[in-house]
Amino acid sequence: MSLADRIWYGRGVLPWLAAAPLLPLSGLFSALAARRRARLQGSASAPPVPVIIVGGISVGGAGKTPLCVAVLRHLAARGLRPGLISRGYHGHSKGYPLEVTQSTLARECGDEPLLIKRALCDRALVAVDPVRPRGAAFLHRLGAQVIVADDGLQHYALARDLEIAVVDGERLLGNGHCLPAGPLREGPSRLLEVDLLVANGGYYPGATLMELRPGRPRPLGSTA
Numbered sequence: 001m002s003l004a005d006r007i008w009y010g011r012g013v014l015p016w017l018a019a020a021p022l023l024p025l026s027g028l029f030s031a032l033a034a035r036r037r038a039r040l041q042g043s044a045s046a047p048p049v050p051v052i053i054v055g056g057i058s059v060g061g062a063g064k065t066p067l068c069v070a071v072l073r074h075l076a077a078r079g080l081r082p083g084l085i086s087r088g089y090h091g092h093s094k095g096y097p098l099e100v101t102q103s104t105l106a107r108e109c110g111d112e113p114l115l116i117k118r119a120l121c122d123r124a125l126v127a128v129d130p131v132r133p134r135g136a137a138f139l140h141r142l143g144a145q146v147i148v149a150d151d152g153l154q155h156y157a158l159a160r161d162l163e164i165a166v167v168d169g170e171r172l173l174g175n176g177h178c179l180p181a182g183p184l185r186e187g188p189s190r191l192l193e194v195d196l197l198v199a200n201g202g203y204y205p206g207a208t209l210m211e212l213r214p215g216r217p218r219p220l221g222s223t224a
Helices: 003-009 011-041 066-078 111-123 132-142 188-194
Strands: 051-055 080-087 125-128 146-150 162-168 196-200 208-210
Touching: 003 011, 003 051, 003 196, 051 066, 066 146, 080 132, 111 125, 111 146, 111 188, 125 132, 125 162, 132 146, 132 196
Parallel strands: 051 146, 051 162, 080 125, 080 146, 162 196, 196 208
Antiparallel strands: none
């Protein structure tokens, strides 16, 4: 466990004492985040198709990517042509937006978009673009009838019709503070605004429960 994790998720006096000096910075972070949200929402845009946001308020993994796969499968099973837009963290492309195919290299698009594309194959379009509205418009031009944004809760420049927030059901919200004193990108009250709250692997008040189950192993490089 990293030092940050021990401070953010630890219990007792020592984690509290370690976080306390950072609380003024957390207040500043929260104020700047609120100001940024108001500015971006004032000019938010999206293509003329439904946009579903899957995100969270905590840094780190909480199960957003598996939930995106489940949402895309649900949409495809109902005869829709869904598209997923992702930032493509750790990927570096010569140009954006970038359509992700099963043969795209992870170093170009990031590992999670490639994982999602290989999980859905031709049932869903996948694109990466650090500018989410531009990437969403690109997916619409490719034929997407509904767009899912992975880790898009704080990308307020992209207008949305439905927000789904995922919470780690075991670690919850840690000490409940925003960065850097805690693990949150927005305050806990943000969860009261979303349309659906999902708890992964545990319990959170008012949340729908989600449980990840391991699938069969397969060789690296397989698209099966």
